[in-house]
Amino acid sequence: MDEGFEEVESGGTTWRFDREFLRSDWTCIWGRGCLGVRPEPAEQLGQGCCSFGAVLDGDDEARTVGALAATLDPARFEHHAAAVEGGVFADGDRRATRVVGGACVFLNSPDFAGGAGCALHLGALDSGESPIDWKPSVCWQLPVHVDFQPAEDDTEVATVRRWSRADWGAEGETMAWCCTEGDRAYVGDRPVIESLAEELEAIVGTEVFVELRRRLG
Numbered sequence: 001m002d003e004g005f006e007e008v009e010s011g012g013t014t015w016r017f018d019r020e021f022l023r024s025d026w027t028c029i030w031g032r033g034c035l036g037v038r039p040e041p042a043e044q045l046g047q048g049c050c051s052f053g054a055v056l057d058g059d060d061e062a063r064t065v066g067a068l069a070a071t072l073d074p075a076r077f078e079h080h081a082a083a084v085e086g087g088v089f090a091d092g093d094r095r096a097t098r099v100v101g102g103a104c105v106f107l108n109s110p111d112f113a114g115g116a117g118c119a120l121h122l123g124a125l126d127s128g129e130s131p132i133d134w135k136p137s138v139c140w141q142l143p144v145h146v147d148f149q150p151a152e153d154d155t156e157v158a159t160v161r162r163w164s165r166a167d168w169g170a171e172g173e174t175m176a177w178c179c180t181e182g183d184r185a186y187v188g189d190r191p192v193i194e195s196l197a198e199e200l201e202a203i204v205g206t207e208v209f210v211e212l213r214r215r216l217g
């Protein structure tokens with residue numbers, strides 16, 4: 001067993017969890033110090049990691065996002081008119097959300113009267129639902145990253161770790177800041193295993209998450 005990883009077996013999958021990160025006090029500091037993911041620090045833009053279109057996890061996710069976008073209240077969705085006119089996807093393949101005004105079409109600017117931040121997130125909260133059920137998976141999973149590797153006898157190894165600069169691809173090389181590096185975002189009041197409990201459980205399932213929390217708690 002790798003010393004830095006907690007392993008939990010479940011139904012043919014070996015889950016490996018980055019102990020140090022899950023016990024760390026990392027927290028999303030969007031709107032309170034996040035420098036964004038552009039080549040230059042741009043805290044004032046309030047874009048966080050939404051400067052790029054969100055890459056979607058297949059056709060089902062694209063269908064869900066497209067359907068929910070159509071339900072958003074224009075008062076809560078700054079780029080509603082642009083979405084009606086040009087859609088919410090980057091192109092006809094619907095593999096990513098469209099960029100409008102330098103960021104994801106769903107991102108409301110800091111001074112938007114209907115609320116800053118992700119219009120899908122706001123829409124979910126307005127509806128009394130979880131943003132996990134409304135937002136593209138990459139958006140609510142970040143900064144948790146899962147690598148799946150096939151193993152012997154039809155099993156697999158799933159490594160759950162923090163996002164790294166390399167996970168951003170070419171953009172990662174020019175980003176002024178990566179929020180899982182350094183100490184700027186390690187200012188939470190709880191360990192990640194607690195603060196991202198809902199997200200982690202959605203990723204790994206209840207049984208594995210309960211066991212993980214028992215061991216790391």
Ligand code: SF4
Binds near residue numbers: 029034036037
């Ligand atoms: S996840 Fe990181 S980059 Fe994205 S908004 Fe939060 S602190 Fe900023």
